[in-house]
Amino acid sequence: MSGFYEDKIFPVILDVGLRKLEEDRRRLVSQLRGKVLEVGVGTGANLPHYPVDAEVVGIEPGAAMLTKAQRRIDTLTRNQVSLADISLQQASAEALPFADQCFDQVLMFLVLCTIPDAERAVAEAVRVLKPGGEIHFFEHVRSPDAGVARWQDRVDPLWRKIACGCHLNRATDKLLAAQGLEVAMNEQGYHPQMGLRVASYVVQGVATRPVSQ
Numbered sequence: 001m002s003g004f005y006e007d008k009i010f011p012v013i014l015d016v017g018l019r020k021l022e023e024d025r026r027r028l029v030s031q032l033r034g035k036v037l038e039v040g041v042g043t044g045a046n047l048p049h050y051p052v053d054a055e056v057v058g059i060e061p062g063a064a065m066l067t068k069a070q071r072r073i074d075t076l077t078r079n080q081v082s083l084a085d086i087s088l089q090q091a092s093a094e095a096l097p098f099a100d101q102c103f104d105q106v107l108m109f110l111v112l113c114t115i116p117d118a119e120r121a122v123a124e125a126v127r128v129l130k131p132g133g134e135i136h137f138f139e140h141v142r143s144p145d146a147g148v149a150r151w152q153d154r155v156d157p158l159w160r161k162i163a164c165g166c167h168l169n170r171a172t173d174k175l176l177a178a179q180g181l182e183v184a185m186n187e188q189g190y191h192p193q194m195g196l197r198v199a200s201y202v203v204q205g206v207a208t209r210p211v212s213q
């Protein structure tokens, strides 16, 4: 998706709107290790938080988002902030341009709500993960409360337009388990800083590719 709103307005809304998640980003990203693939890096808000000895490959289909993420890296580097070894590539989660079993970990931070074929994206993440490798996720999902889920279904068509393809009502947690991953949930519930209940039921955890798979 590309256009004035998607390229110029939405990235700013994203950065400002998600600023309150800085502590969640730091807590999750700072514990990642080894060769890490970040799917849908957006404007690169997670990039400052990787440990400096991690090797990070960030993919993102949107050229404007990717430019912003690269600018963020350049600014941090100019300001002598120590960063991980980070490279960015334009690519889609559903067709990752990487060999099988070449990453230790994958980060999915608020992306499975938006990726058009989320099932395919998870299958691709599993393909590029080493056996025993982990998908670390932080995603807003369909609420387990029937009343809230009904509102998510109602609001979704409008929300998708405003939020560039983001769905409010995807059961991402179930999707991960359905792909044969061992899912360990660290936190789930309405995130106090994410506003309305329709958009704030968050699951955060680790989905591990079984060693035998």
Ligand SMILES: C[S@@+](CC[C@H](N)C(=O)[O-])C[C@H]1O[C@@H](n2cnc3c(N)ncnc32)[C@H](O)[C@@H]1O
Pocket: 014, 018, 039, 040, 041, 042, 043, 044, 045, 046, 059, 060, 061, 062, 065, 091, 092, 093, 094, 109, 110, 111, 114, 115, 116, 166
């Ligand atoms: C809500 S934003 C989150 C961005 C970033 N992960 C963050 O935490 O700020 C969703 C991101 O998913 C990206 N995205 C959309 N379709 C995608 C696809 N097919 N493959 C990978 N990323 C995609 C969007 O371009 C956008 O950057």
